[in-house]
Amino acid sequence: MDITQLKEGEKAKIIEIRATAGIIKKLDAIGIRPKVEIKKISSHFLRGPQTLEVGTTQLAIGFGIAKKIIVEKI
Amino acid sequence: MMKRILLIGNPNVGKSAIFSRLTGVDVICSNYPGTTVEYYKGYIKLGDEKIEVIDVPGTYSLQPTSKAEEVVLEFLNQPADIIINVVDSTNLERNLNLTLQLLKRDVPVIVALNFWDETKHRGISIDIQKLEKLLGVPVVATCARTGEGIKELTERLKEAKSKTYQFLEEEKWYEIGKIISQVQNLSHRHHTFLDRLSEISIKPSTGIPFALIILYLTFKTVRFIAEGLISLIEPIFNEHYVPFIINIVEKTVPVKFLQDILLGTTPKPMESFGLLTTGFYIPFVAVLPYIISFYFVLSFLEDIGYLPRVAVLLDVFLHKIGVHGYTSIPILLGFGCKVPAMLATRILETEREKIIATALILMMAPCMPQTAMIISLVSPYGIKYLFFVFFILFFISLINSAVLNKILKGETPELFLEIPPYRIPYISGLFKKLWIRIKTFLTDAVPMIIFGVFVAGMLDVFRVTDFVSKIFGYPVVLFFGLPKEIVSVMILGFLRKDVSVALLKPFNLSIKQMIIACVFMVLYLPCVATFFTLLKEMGAKNTLKIIFLTLFVGTIVSILLNLII
Numbered sequence: 001m002d003i004t005q006l007k008e009g010e011k012a013k014i015i016e017i018r019a020t021a022g023i024i025k026k027l028d029a030i031g032i033r034p035k036v037e038i039k040k041i042s043s044h045f046l047r048g049p050q051t052l053e054v055g056t057t058q059l060a061i062g063f064g065i066a067k068k069i070i071v072e073k074i
Numbered sequence: 075m076m077k078r079i080l081l082i083g084n085p086n087v088g089k090s091a092i093f094s095r096l097t098g099v100d101v102i103c104s105n106y107p108g109t110t111v112e113y114y115k116g117y118i119k120l121g122d123e124k125i126e127v128i129d130v131p132g133t134y135s136l137q138p139t140s141k142a143e144e145v146v147l148e149f150l151n152q153p154a155d156i157i158i159n160v161v162d163s164t165n166l167e168r169n170l171n172l173t174l175q176l177l178k179r180d181v182p183v184i185v186a187l188n189f190w191d192e193t194k195h196r197g198i199s200i201d202i203q204k205l206e207k208l209l210g211v212p213v214v215a216t217c218a219r220t221g222e223g224i225k226e227l228t229e230r231l232k233e234a235k236s237k238t239y240q241f242l243e244e245e246k247w248y249e250i251g252k253i254i255s256q257v258q259n260l261s262h263r264h265h266t267f268l269d270r271l272s273e274i275s276i277k278p279s280t281g282i283p284f285a286l287i288i289l290y291l292t293f294k295t296v297r298f299i300a301e302g303l304i305s306l307i308e309p310i311f312n313e314h315y316v317p318f319i320i321n322i323v324e325k326t327v328p329v330k331f332l333q334d335i336l337l338g339t340t341p342k343p344m345e346s347f348g349l350l351t352t353g354f355y356i357p358f359v360a361v362l363p364y365i366i367s368f369y370f371v372l373s374f375l376e377d378i379g380y381l382p383r384v385a386v387l388l389d390v391f392l393h394k395i396g397v398h399g400y401t402s403i404p405i406l407l408g409f410g411c412k413v414p415a416m417l418a419t420r421i422l423e424t425e426r427e428k429i430i431a432t433a434l435i436l437m438m439a440p441c442m443p444q445t446a447m448i449i450s451l452v453s454p455y456g457i458k459y460l461f462f463v464f465f466i467l468f469f470i471s472l473i474n475s476a477v478l479n480k481i482l483k484g485e486t487p488e489l490f491l492e493i494p495p496y497r498i499p500y501i502s503g504l505f506k507k508l509w510i511r512i513k514t515f516l517t518d519a520v521p522m523i524i525f526g527v528f529v530a531g532m533l534d535v536f537r538v539t540d541f542v543s544k545i546f547g548y549p550v551v552l553f554f555g556l557p558k559e560i561v562s563v564m565i566l567g568f569l570r571k572d573v574s575v576a577l578l579k580p581f582n583l584s585i586k587q588m589i590i591a592c593v594f595m596v597l598y599l600p601c602v603a604t605f606f607t608l609l610k611e612m613g614a615k616n617t618l619k620i621i622f623l624t625l626f627v628g629t630i631v632s633i634l635l636n637l638i639i
Contacts, residue, residue, distance in 0.1 A: 008277070022139075026490060029134035031168040033247060042277040048390035049399065049489045051276055056165050056196070056260075058272075058495070060386040062398070062488025 001073070003050055003066040006040040012071035013037050019068040027065075031055060037074065077125045079118075079231070080149055082176060083160035084169050085132030086494050088188040090114070091218030091503075092160055093129035096228065100510050103503065104376035106403065107132060107492050111142040111420040113149065120231065125155075134168075136175050141420040156182050156234045158227070163187040163215070164196050164495075166258055170250045173209070174239060182234035183211045186227055190215040192495075197263035205257045210238025219500045268496040275383045276493065285387055288380065292371050299367035300446070304359065311359050319350050335531055345580045347534070353527040356447070356576050357520045362512075364446035368410055369511045370504075377499035377507075381406065382491055389489045395472060396430040396479030397422070398489045408435040410442045410511070412604040416611055426484040428612065430475050432620055436604070437471035437627065439464065440596045443519065443572035448592050451578060455585045463592050470597070470631055474623075518603070519570070526566055526573035533562050553629075554594065555636040556587050563591075564598065571601050590635045597628030 006012055014036050017024050027033065031054050041051040041058065050066040051058065081089045085107030094101055097116025102109060114129040130149050131142040138144040159176050161169040166187075176183050185205075193200060206213040212230045216223030241249045274280045323336050338346020346352055375381060381403050389399030400421060408415030415435045422428050440448060452460045479486075533539050539562040543550075547558025560581065567574030574595050583591060599621060600608060608617040 025135070025137060026139060029137075029171060030492065031171070041273070042281075044278045044386065044390055046390045048278070049386050051386060051493065055167050056198070057168055058276075058493040060276075060382075060389070060399075060489055060491045060493055062389070062490065064488050065490065 001071060003038070003040065003052065003061075003069045003071055004043065004047075004063060006043075006071065006073070008040060008042055010073060011037060011039045012073050014069060015072050016070040017068060018070060019065065023065060023068070027061075027069075030059060031057060032069070038071070077123065077155040078153070079125055079127045079156045079158060080154045080181075081127065081129045081158050081160055082146065082150070082172070083132060083188075084134055084162060084165070084172055085492065087132065087160045087162040087165075087169065088218045089132060089160045090129055092158070092186060092188065092216065092224070092227075093127060095218055095221050095224045097127050100506060101129060102507055102510055104373075104381075104507075105379035105494050105497050106376065106381045107494070108142065108400070108403070108418070108421040109376075111145075111417050113145055118228065120228065133172070135172060140423050150179070150181075154181050156184065156231055158186055158231075159183050160186045160188050162189050163193050163200060164189050164198060166198075166200060167250060167254050170253060171246065174241065174246055174249065177209065177211065177237065177239040178241075180236050182236045183238075184227070184231060184234040185209065185211060185213045186216045186223070187213060188216050188218055190223065191217045191220070192497075195263070195266070197261040199259045199261070201257045201259075205253070208239075208253050208256065211235050219503055268498075272383075272493075272496050275380070276386060278387070281383065281387050285384060288375075292375070295371050296364070296367045299370065300363040303363035303366060307359050307363065311355060315354070316351060323350065335528070335535075338531075347527055347531050347577075347580075349524060349528055349531070352576070353524040356527065356572060357443075357515075357523045360450050360576070361443040361446045361519075361523075361572055362515070364442050364449075365410075365512060365515050366508070368442045369508050372406065372410060373504050373507045373511070374499055377497065377504055379494045379496045382493045385491055386489070386493065393486055394479075395434070395475035396482070396486050397427050397434065397475070398486055400489065400491055401427075401431045401434070404431060405435055405438060408441070409439050409445070412436060412441050412600060413607045416604065416607045420611070423487045424484060425616075426482050427486060429482065429616060429620065430478045432608070432612065433478060433623060434471050434475045436600055436620070436624055437467060437474055437597055439467055439471075441571065441601075443515075443523075443570075444575055444596065447572045447575035448596075451575060452588060452592060455588065459585055459589060463589055466589075466593055466631070466635070467596055470627060474627055522570050522603070523573055526570040529569065530562075530566055530573065530577055533566075538562065553633045553636065554590055556583070556591055557581055560591060564595070567595050568599050568602055568605075571595065586636075586639055589639065590632050593635060594628050594632040597631065598625050600624070 014034050016034055039053040041053055043050050047063040049060045049062055051060045081093055083089050090101045090103040090110050096118050099116035101114050110131045116127045117124050118127055130146045133143045133146045138147050157176055159173050202213050202215060212233045214223050214227045275284045323333055327333050336348055336350045338348030338351050340346045385399035385402045388402045392399055392401055404415045404418035407418050419428050419431050422431055543558040543561045546561045550556050550561055551558050563574050563577040578591055
């Protein structure tokens with residue numbers, strides 16, 4: 001499953017990021033990378049941005065990017 | 075050569091606040107990533123030595139993804155003597171990524187652990203001594219908004235060291251993990267009121283109603299404060315200032331012609347177009363109150379950290395018209411003045427997005443000085459007409475962006491935005507920022523307004539108005555249904571848009587003409603200050619394209635309005 005399929009408040013571990021090198025780099029710089037735990041905060045309507053918590057950081061990413069982040073619920 | 079210190083860190087870690095504390099130079103600080111999009115210079119004295127300090131935009135890594143981030147690399151590639159790496163101590167792990175990259179370079183580094191005061195109530199404890207030992211460079215806890223730790227930071231600058239931490243790039247997160255596990259301790263904490271508020275404002279089901287309430291309160295507050303100030307200032311202006319200045323000029327200036335230039339030919343401050351009457355009435359009575367109230371409310375929303383949440387809420391909607399959610403921040407800035415708004419678009423990644431965003435910002439709403447004049451001129455006809463003018467602009471700007479989104483090739487990049495925690499605005503910081511913005515208005519805009527009034531007077535005296543309106547007047551009458559003399563007003567709009575709207579007053583326009591004139595004056599051309607900012611930011615070709623577009627849309631819309639209403 002990917003980040004968009006998580007429900008509000010659910011925690012998950014990142015398995016894989018299936019994106020271009022540029023996006024992977026950008027995500028990596030902010031701390032989103034495989035093996036990291038995240039918590040979904042909210043999901044906006046109409047394939048809108050997904051907000052999540054990584055460590056102590058909260059961030060919003062576009063639906064398309066979120067779709068590329070494969071996670072495993074914990 | 076003078077020594078140079080660079081302030082480098084992730085976005086929204088308080089670099090600008092530390093810069094202000096170190097150098098005493100006032101710069102705008104807010105609680106959202108991307109406030110600083112260019113660099114600022116200041117100086118500090120260390121002993122007898124004067125050292126240059128440079129504040130650069132925030133960046134997550136040393137591989138730039140926007141024009142703002144490129145500035146960072148430009149400075150890093152020039153010789154620097156010390157880097158102050160500003161770190162958000164409530165986000166240590168993520169911030170250390172950049173720290174380690176900086177430690178690899180051949181420049182002495184010192185780390186400032188900013189937001190130190192927040193670690194306590196977030197249940198974060200950091201062992202500073204240990205961190206210092208592990209990194210091999212000085213680490214100083216700071217709280218830029220109170221000034222705590224700044225003295226220690228300056229005292230320890232000389233201890234900064236370079237190349238103290240070697241590691242393999244692939245193992246950087248492992249290294250960071252190792253450091254974090256030794257220095258940081260997280261304890262469970264209960265959700266605070268601000269955390270709950272954050273949750274409410276970021277979930278769509280509650281966030282959208284919340285945003286509508288904020289929007290309503292913003293309008294109400296801006297208008298309430300501004301009208302309150304106007305009702306205080308206007309009587310003073312009319313009853314004390316005007317008689318006083320008339321008295322002085324009539325006594326000291328013997329020539330009737332000069333008297334007319336200074337005082338105008340009628341005693342009404344909005345119609346005389348005298349340098350000392352209308353030239354002061356527009357900036358200080360009509361516009362300044364709106365500048366104060368708008369920037370007060372905007373600064374408050376910026377400091378509390380609400381703007382990134384707006385960006386998230388509007389992302390889906392803004393994607394439909396070709397830009398992503400972050401554009402809502404430059405749009406909001408553009409309600410104040412288009413110049414900082416144009417600069418703020420530097421945070422956008424692609425040229426396509428910048429073009430669409432720029433057109434949107436220019437068309438969606440007038441700047442605050444022009445808004446103030448439109449309010450002052452249109453509201454006597456009825457508040458509903460005021461709403462109508464703003465609705466037309468809003469609607470047109472959206473259609474225009476949607477069309478550009480279809481025509482221009484390429485895709486809209488996806489949102490990628492850190493959401494800072496809500497922070498209670500620091501009152502002194504809030505007023506300082508308000509003062510910076512008011513000062514910019516007083517030094518940059520007021521002289522231009524007075525000059526604009528002067529030019530208006532001159533055009534009239536030398537009958538240029540008659541000449542121009544003879545040549546270009548006919549289409550204006552035919553297509554827009556406006557009096558032909560308005561052509562000269564349009565020329566002045568390039569100088570100052572508030573003055574051009576003010577110049578409509580003596581024409582005694584019908585409400586229909588007033589609406590058309592206001593809409594046209596907002597859309598047709600940017601003011602000269604915005605024009606030069608555009609040139610600098612987008613280059614001549616794109617600037618001309620955008621201006622041609624706004625002129626075209628302004629003309630078409632005015633013709634349609636003339637036919638329909």
